[in-house]
Amino acid sequence: MIGATHRTQRVPGSRLRAALIGTATVAVLVAAWEAAVRIGNLPPFVLPRPSQVVATAVEQAPLLGPHVATTATEAVLGLAMGTMLGWLLAVLTSAFPTSGQISHPVVLLSQTIPTVVLAPLMILWAGYGLTPKVTLVALTVFFPVLVAATAAIRDVDAEYSDTVAGLGGGKAHQMWLVRLPASVPGALAGLRIAATYAVGAAVVSEYLAGESGIGVFIQRSRKAYAVDQIFVGIALIAILSALMVAAIVALRRVATPWQTNLVST
Amino acid sequence: MIGATHRTQRVPGSRLRAALIGTATVAVLVAAWEAAVRIGNLPPFVLPRPSQVVATAVEQAPLLGPHVATTATEAVLGLAMGTMLGWLLAVLTSAFPTSGQISHPVVLLSQTIPTVVLAPLMILWAGYGLTPKVTLVALTVFFPVLVAATAAIRDVDAEYSDTVAGLGGGKAHQMWLVRLPASVPGALAGLRIAATYAVGAAVVSEYLAGESGIGVFIQRSRKAYAVDQIFVGIALIAILSALMVAAIVALRRVATPWQTNLVST
Amino acid sequence: MTTTANSTGRAPEAGRSEPVLSVGDLTITFPASRGGRGGSQDGGLNVLDALSLDVHDGEFVAVLGPSGCGKSTLLRALGGLLDPRAQVEGTIAVPSDASGRRATAWMPQRDGLLPWRRAMANAMVGAIAAGVPRDRAYPRAQQLFEEFGLAGFERAWPHELSGGMRQRLALLRTCLAERPVLLLDEPFGGLDPVTRRRMNAWLATVHLTEQAAAADAVARDASTTGSGVVLVTHDIDEAMTLADRIVVLSDRPGRLLYEARARQGGEERYDRGSLLSALDC
Amino acid sequence: MTTTANSTGRAPEAGRSEPVLSVGDLTITFPASRGGRGGSQDGGLNVLDALSLDVHDGEFVAVLGPSGCGKSTLLRALGGLLDPRAQVEGTIAVPSDASGRRATAWMPQRDGLLPWRRAMANAMVGAIAAGVPRDRAYPRAQQLFEEFGLAGFERAWPHELSGGMRQRLALLRTCLAERPVLLLDEPFGGLDPVTRRRMNAWLATVHLTEQAAAADAVARDASTTGSGVVLVTHDIDEAMTLADRIVVLSDRPGRLLYEARARQGGEERYDRGSLLSALDC
Amino acid sequence: SSTDTDTKDEAALDSATNAAQPLTPVTVVLDWTPNTNHSGLYLALANGWYEDAGLDVTVIEPGETSGLQLLAAGQADFAFSVAEGLLPARAAGADVVSVATVIEHNTSSLLSLADEGITRPRDLEGKNYGSYGSDLETAIISSLVECDGGDPAKVDHVPLVSDDFRIGLTQDQFDTAWVFDAWDTLRLSEVDGMDVNTIAFRDWFDCIPDWYTPLLATSGAEIESSPETVGAFVQVTAHGYAAAMEDPTVAADALIAAAPELDAALVTASADWLADKYATSPQAWGQQDGATWDRFSQWLTDNDMLDGDPSVDGAWTNEFLPAKQ
């Protein structure tokens, strides 16, 4: 016999819990890294200790601000542009399959051409400024959004489009009332992937032709064989990426209020 | 008055149509490229003409076989490993949110650390052979699969888990009967993204320490100023990627037989 | 066996005028499902068999028949919503409005509420899809929420509504489309007897008047015909109370088994006995 | 107002033995939905109000009540499937089996068929979830497909079934779980009268015997109590035919409005008049 | 080339007789994709001279990974590297040692199109320098321009987008860039027939230091544990470069056979050009000069590019070369 006397039960503060566990995991990882370097006696040239990296970061702090600002700007702009593009294309191609069949090879190409090849052409076309970098980030970002949103639209129950069509709704109505909202969770999943890549893509684009940015900082550090500075750069990438992802997760709560089962990840 | 006299109507051969449109698009693109170079009078080292690239490809054909084989092996193995990993992790973390909260930072890190930094560590650990390359591909691939499958599991109607729980099913049953199958379309969307990246990731991993592979071919061609060869390499990447994506699309038909609305993309 | 009884005042005699909606010799077959349906159904499932049915201006037709005989399939065919894989033979003619769209509003058996819209927003889907201006539809929706016992739930998500509330909301949505022809698939299935009779009465009186007006409005634009209702139900009393004509389909494949017109004037609109015996076949 | 009539042979007198399943002073409130439900419901929606209900060994209880009064919520509470945000006060006691799990099998109002499983595989979900061995469940499922008029549809996908077929499949799945206590939420809602009576009869005779056996089997392992059925329905005749006890809930928030036991022996098992008047309140 | 076949046959015979003795595995990491800087290595490989000396050599193309890191981590036995990498690595605690210089003097230069009229460092004033972004470049360019009487502040540093200098130079992305004469300059001038100017660093060693680039490095640990292997490898490699200096065509063929993706015309031209640049004589290949190391190290320190003490004396040795000084 399963028995229970209830007094108002509530969901536990799972968001706080998640943050705590996440922080603890990072702390354990960093400690493990420190221990591994000390025990394995690796030369700092191969893998510096986190304590060294922190020391370097503190020392270099005044330098880092502008670099971080540049990269963050590129990443955010690229993410916004790429998301719009990917989502619109997803909705468009789901409504007009032929447009999908036409754009498909172009999209695939845009994802398979290595950046090193694309970059010179991009510079030819857009110069050295922010544009080519934002474009490269957008190019990285739009694809996961496109694919995940397309899948979400496709997987939406035919019941819903039928309902709208059965009330006299045309293609545009089905798009606006069913496809677009149905694509939101998928687009957000794509965006979650894209947000993780955005900062990295911005950094790579800075390798190609940058004067400022975390990518430039890392590249200079590499040329100067300053391995600890490279790791400062990596830590910055990780932190920026984590912030982007956190923003997307928060966005999901706002953008899909009908979903109550919003647990973790 | 809308009237119609029906005699057995059937869905048109939309798959053939899609293939034709896709081929036509590629043909138009290549023609546009050829025209652009001729009209713009671009020097061949900025952008070679496709006809030149084809000529070079024919000439280099005997060389290419082993390179392609190496890259394809890395890509396929990495894709298989990464997909398994991502999918398992998605199912696991959805069942045990704490495991997700723990793995989350690690996963994020694995995606934000640039390959150039990871590579020496990877070689330290796995040597020069196939292992580090397959690992790098798997690392690229597992993330979109993880995120998209997680989203699909999360978005599955609570109705279904409730039905199973209401019949006495425990966590394992909900996992097996609901979460796992519900994650399939999402995992496939992630896989579709991953398949596009897999060949590219293999190529980049070859930049790090390779003796054979399309990446080695491109890298050598770049350093030797052989621009047309670079484009042969890119074409090979695009073709391999397209084959991978086609395989995934075919897989989707088999893996989700309950979905009838399988249009395009 | 086709029985024809007297018609009410509103519904014209069969054949007297052009029908609003007409189905001729309709046969629908579903192909074997992917991987095979297995058993006797392999090689296709014949659902409707040479079914003919006319709905005249202002007529309210109730369709009864055993579960799985093809009632929902018929309604989908009328609404233009048939699975594209279905093989269709015969003729279907439905009225269209000025812009050339079907003049029908379909209510699915499983409510079809959109999970991402709150209750009021779901109701407005009917108006939006049918192009009814918001400033006319919204006040009407508010009033119907009251009448349908849904007041206070305007901002609830569909999953926060009970089964019967969902169904009432789906009907509300369908009515807001203001289409001349209604195709209702068991709209009152999940309701308790009291609510059901209340909703029945509402449909019979208030709505039919408005619907005829809608048909007139449409007719003024285009040169199309009038209004009509096709109601699928399992409730004999409901059918007898509401319908000008009752049609009973046979077991799958659905054929026309019985047809009766409501008697004018008299107490008993239909001969209950023959109806029941048709249903028991 | 609580009326108690005579009990049948199977159902023991109230209070004579420990109840199989017991609800005490149950009050359930849903919090305001995200972004507010708006209107009068802001600040929480009280659905059940101090409801007490015992089900004794072998008893078949039918629950009636207006749409939206909390019947499905009650069944979810009994099945342990309440929305975790719901605020619950009072006591709920349900039997458990040897492995400590609830001994209940719940059938949702909206069938809950899994879209990615064919009909037979969906039926087997009941057996799998409840741990019934496949070699016992599968032949039984085949037989029930036949009895439920679903033969030939074993390999159909849920979206290829009609509404009534889906519901029959959902009931079939629930029965395959072989749990001592059944929680059925309008299992016969989408069925035509003929099929409905046939399914009623099946549930009354065949199943109840088997279910008691299942309860015995469970009881032999653990020291738990017997079997029972809680059926939510809108069909008064169905309730009167099937149930040993009928419970009528009030409008939301659902309170116990009327309770009656079936009379033993006599022709009329219940006093139809008082039942109807309770429902009309 | 019948001599080529003969030596190959000899090698085959030798390895057959030595079959009982297992070969010592040796891993060499390149500093780039295969090119004429590696001619000696590939020639020795093609002729089987390493096997003759009991070595089983594996060549790794590192791409972006630094060979020095792999040396320090014990994942490689030898690495092609550069002095400006080796010294900071030592300063950071990596025990890596240069055992030979591949080319006696730095063959870097600043490349520009002839139209630009850049013939000496001060001509860079008002021009765009295409930069990899390293501190070393900034310091070298500044020293050169200043030493030649120009104002380094007037040189604009713009990022290099592509390592195909033809694009950057002709598409006005930059006016000049740092290249290696033996490869990039030859490509543009000899193979593509472009009209280019260079400012060779070796003409300005009064203003800037000379340094060893590329060089062949190993780790202190390797020298400690298996000096014979180091000796054998360096000697065979030296033999390879000596042969490459004597017959550039054979060296070019060996390289093309190993990396057929390379442009044969470029490889041949480069091999010819380098034949007398590797060293003053084939016998002297690999010799390093303490003074060059000291001056470069000091220069790095003076320009804030060396953080710590590289202990220059331990950074290099000629000990394993055939002709000891």
Ligand SMILES: Nc1ncnc2c1ncn2[C@@H]1O[C@H](COP(=O)(O)OP(=O)(O)OP(=O)(O)O)[C@@H](O)[C@H]1O
């Ligand atoms: N998309 C489909 N593909 C294949 N078979 C289908 C499809 N839709 C319906 N069917 C089959 O057609 C038959 C008739 O279904 P339909 O939904 O029209 O029945 P119905 O008369 O509405 O029954 P109910 O009263 O149970 O709702 C059923 O046997 C069903 O399995």
Ligand SMILES: Nc1ncnc2c1ncn2[C@@H]1O[C@H](COP(=O)(O)OP(=O)(O)OP(=O)(O)O)[C@@H](O)[C@H]1O
């Ligand atoms: N998850 C939920 N969140 C908020 N409100 C809910 C939720 N589930 C149900 N409700 C509300 O609780 C009330 C009772 O719902 P319930 O489904 O129990 O009704 P019911 O008696 O089964 O009605 P019906 O006969 O129409 O199925 C309804 O007003 C409904 O809006």
Ligand SMILES: [Mg+2]
């Ligand atoms: Mg139906």
Ligand SMILES: [Mg+2]
């Ligand atoms: Mg209910």
